[in-house]
Amino acid sequence: MDGATAMVRIFGWLACFGALALLILAMTTGTRVSAANAVRIDHATVRLSPVPGRPAAGYFTITAGSAAVELTGVVAAHARVELHGMSMAGNVMRMNRLPSVRVAAGRTVRFAPGGSHLMIFDLPATASAAKMPLTFVFADGTRVDVTASVVAAGAEAMPMPMPMPMPMPHGTH
Incomplete structure (x- = not known):
């Protein structure tokens, strides 16, 4: 075997070991690798209610990542989590449960105050801890584990990108 052939084999093996190392790293950080896509969850925050319970x-x-994804749910230990959205019906803002949320390839969707968000029910009293594990579940079976920061009621969880237009009747004052 000449030197060039040996180098090609060495680089081939290094590439295989590198891919295996990335797969192991992804598995140990709680992210299940999807062959078609890589999805990222950032800035996860849980804002507690001002009213206990x-x-x-x-x-x-x-x-x-490179392919669209469909978020079908979020799981939390000892709590029930629902995807919710906001919509305007007449002059009334309404909250509605969402069965799923589709994110186009390469795009980002924000769940923020005044818009789409998670509703987290039946939190135990220990939920005032600084961190809360959440598992994001996708239609293709991918599960992404994230640790959300927990903030008190009234604390800013995520700044809104722009104010939401709200029609206000001004004829009564």
């Missing part, structure tokens, strides 16, 4: 709200950004 009432639902908390969850906010985050989700970025799809």
